[in-house]
Amino acid sequence: MSGPAIEVDDLHKRYGDLQAVAGVSFTVERGEFFGILGPNGAGKTTTLEMVEGLREPDSGSVRLLGESPWPRNPRLLPRMGVQLQASAFFEKLSAREQLQTFGALYGVPARRVDEMLELVGLSDKASTREDRLSGGQRQRLSIACSLVHDPELVFFDEPTAALDPQARRNLWDVLREVQARGTTVVYTTHYLDEAEILCDRVAIMDAGTVLALDTPAALVRGLQADTRVALPAGLLSASDARALPGVGRVQDGDGELVMSTQEPARLVQALAERDRLDGVSVRTATLEDVFLHLTGREYRA
Template identity: 55%
Template sequence: MTDARAVPAERHEAAAQTTILIEEIRKRYGGREAVAGVSLQVRRGEFFGLLGPNGAGKTTLVEIMEGLREADSGKVTVLGQSPWPRNVELLPRMGVQTQSSAFFVRQTAREHLNTVAALFGVGREAADSALEDVGLTGRRDVMVENLSGGQRQRLAIASALVHGPELIFLDEPTAALDPQARRDLWEVLRGLKRQGRTIVYTTHHLDEAEALCDRVAILVDGRIAALDTPHNLVSSAGVPTRLMIPAGRLSPEEALGIEGVDSAELQGGSLVLETRVSGQVLTAVDKLAGLSDVQTRTATLEDVYLELTGSLAGTGQDGDNDTEQQA
């Protein structure tokens, strides 16, 4: 028999492990419902990704969490409090990095962070600590206007970190960066994760979300189409594996004769086979043409995303464009 007296303690423990709780949130702009009954929970110390095409409702939902926008209905609890009306008690506990982060460009990186730190009432040592967290210590005396795009992105994240927030919102932090700068910034984000920060993260880079996030929610038309770990989403999607065989080894007709091959098409110098029984097909291919230079591409989070949204993903578009005109 369950002890009824234990229930409040269990609820208290669950609440202590929850940083954000959203229950049936709705937001309408004119005739369009930008957020249509979204419920989710972000756990303490979790790296939580919000994914979806432009106009899916990501920005609106994040702004409701941040206390920048009021929901039409539903309930939002952030760090145990309601963020709306604008809750000034929450501001020191949250850090926000946006795509359009503003900088004091005539200051050095260190001076800029000193200014931001002063706004939160923290000492100058916090600026040096934040610069170290994002790998900008060696650029601290460089004018902000002379920093590269990737370095400015790091500085934007440092500005969100300088006051030691428990919860960090990152909006497309690697947008418009070259591949090397993106990978460098991944290490910064992994460092934040190791520190136990709770991070809510939006991105159009699906490989990035798969590499960094503990869980992701995929929004489509203001609703959650999927919510789970990247691994579980990929494993349960049933997306076929692709085998790339150098052209000329097998004809498409021969490949289609292999049991378990769903499709065979010449693409970019390879014969691409799709199958849901890759081991069986690889054995057959080995017998017919050998496996030298044969490549295997397993399902990814991007495949799941495309199945759910039917839109072009992973292009690093700038932002969600959730506005009162385009939600």
């Protein structure tokens, strides 16, 4: 089927004096991994609830797989999946029984349950009750439940929240496999590193509006931030560092000397010519730098 998976045009939603969403527009292509990022209170959840057909917009329009999701559209339910951050499972059921129960709502054949257990790496936990799974395993089971009916489009709400680094990276592999199967993925997260790695494009929201929308690489390039080249203390004096080509600012302290530059290649070459590359680290701008530049650094409750 042709056309975008999601078309959002000038969405608005107000709760009393709070303008939660103020003119949000974006398009998600079929098969795309699309991230929605923003601080707490940015309007992400309200936007997604309107896109998913859970909440009526005050104005604006949404097209989901070519159809309007509001009023609640039963034709869309088999074509989409939703995984929430706080998942609710049926009590006292094993991982396989959980999937069988969810699958039965859509007439899913039994073999699909085993396919999903294998996809999320839970085949060996199929007979384990949900409340005896680890946090990472429960998240993978939640993802499997949202995918058991083979939806064209799936929404993931912070699926790696509160997971340890190993569990997070295991879930990244699952999410990559989901997209590789042709599923369109819409993803929210507070982990900017995983958004930079997983997402084809990201929309950064704040105060109910989209501040920027592009590929992570294009957003980082657009920031035009300095690259930071750091040396262990004692390898180079601050005065010698300032004399190197391309060096802007020099910070000397905390056991290292840090040089800021817009010409990292020239600077690294100059360090190599002086045999000063031992222990050098190079830090370019990241999506987190873009995020903080756009939304600010103040604490959000």
